[in-house]
Amino acid sequence: MTLMTLRPNTRAVKSSWHSSVAALPAERRPATPFHSREWAAVWQSVHTEQVRGRALVRELGTEALVIANIPPAERTLWREARTPDTEVVLPWAHRARVGASVDEFIANFPSEQTGRDFREQHRQGTDAGLTLKITSGTELLPHLPQFTDQARSTSELHGPALYGTDMFTPLTRVPGAVALLAERSDGSLAGGLFGFRYGSALYLWATAVDRSGKDALHTYDWLMYESVKYAAATGAHVLDTGRGNYAYAARLGMLPVALTSAVYLTRANPPPRQPPRCPAHRTQPARAARLEQSPITPPTNGVPPMPRLKHILPTLAVSALLALTATTPASADGGWWHSRDNPTGAKAYFKEHGDKVTVCDTDTDGYKALVQVMTFNESLAYQFHDNRDNSKCTSRSARSGYDLFENQTYKFRVCIVKIGTRPLHCSSIKSVLNDH
Secondary structure: OOHHHHOOOOOOOOOOOOOOHHHOOOOOOOOOHHHOHHHHHHOOOOOHHHHHHHHHHHHHOOOEEEEEEEOHHHHHHHHHHOOOOEEEEEEEEEEEEOOOOHHHHHOOOOOHHHHHHHHHHHHHHHHOOOEEEEEEHHHHHHHHHHHHHHHHHHHHOOOOOOOOHHHHHHHOOOOOEEEEEEEOOOOOEEEEEEEEEEOOEEEEEEEEEOOOOHHHHOHHHHHHHHHHHHHHHOOOOEEEEEEOOHHHHHHOOOEEEEEEEEEEEOOOOOOOOOOOOOHHHOOOOOOOOOEEOOOOOOOOOOOOOOOEEOOOOOOOOHHHHOOOOOOOOEEOOOOOEEOOOOOOOEEEEEEOOOOEEEEEEOOOOOOEEEEEEEOOOOOEEEEEEEOOOOOOEEEEOHHHOOOOOOOEEEEEEEEEEOOOOOOEOOOOOEEEEEOO
């Protein structure tokens, strides 16, 4: 199934499944590099991941097809094509608007000190002799052995070694593939970022850092600064840093984006029959496996909210994993709504034409006004806060890269927050049908 076949705004969604990469339609431009034929072809030839994956399949058995890491807009399209048997939100990605310059990007940081540190670490790396080398596509191949070694050692700090040259080599042929390499004055590689400059976004996909001398060079921070600079210079509106590193992304004011895993069962999987109970227990209520989902709360401390399992789930059942609240969406442009400490605190407004969301800090009290935009099942699409704390407003819209799908219900909540703490005085959730 291709994303482009699911793109129409009508409910009559057409989907098609194909037996191989060669059979995928080629007449339309993919929405992202991760929907391209070249991206799909990579994973039919890679052995680094397949060895581990096949062993897991043999160990656990294959009872479900899982489509992982679906962002909110694409999740709606998957549901319209075929409703999953269940859905689970586990990781979060991070996105930020780039603007026309690094200074404009830094202006959205939660604190001025973080901006000063970001600039200073880049200056120190530059003074130590770091220079940027940009390689597009297969131009990375001569540097690949060293880049791969550093990427593997970097990934091992957080888990298993994820990368191999068998993976990166075909990835250089994916549309928009680019590597931003940090070279020392002697020409050796200090680190790099591999990603894709595609459409209106720069996607950062893999990090490589030479552990020797990294603290003195501030290699990762230097590369992040250069990636913002490169994105602005090439006209990208959005920087997408992917999953993980939640605390660092929060310090840079990046917006968390919930990623859903859609689960399709390969065969019927009814719950097991309950064993007979003795008469003494007949009056006791049956205990059912339950999944409690934390309320939608931004990962302000660097860790996203996670579901809590009360008991082991005997089966993957929609009723056990999803609890959707039936609400009647209000018409768009329905006026302001306020945090619960109204009239002080925060207020927000949604203007349907242009998908413009505005949040205002209505009191200079040291707190920031936060607005959260959610999909119909309350998965976080994006959030942002007003940085000024001076009774003024901040807006996001389709024009600035925050486009919302038409004929979809979105939910909104406004709170007040201090960086590093949970939101306070949140309003009730407001549902809006975006039908224009």
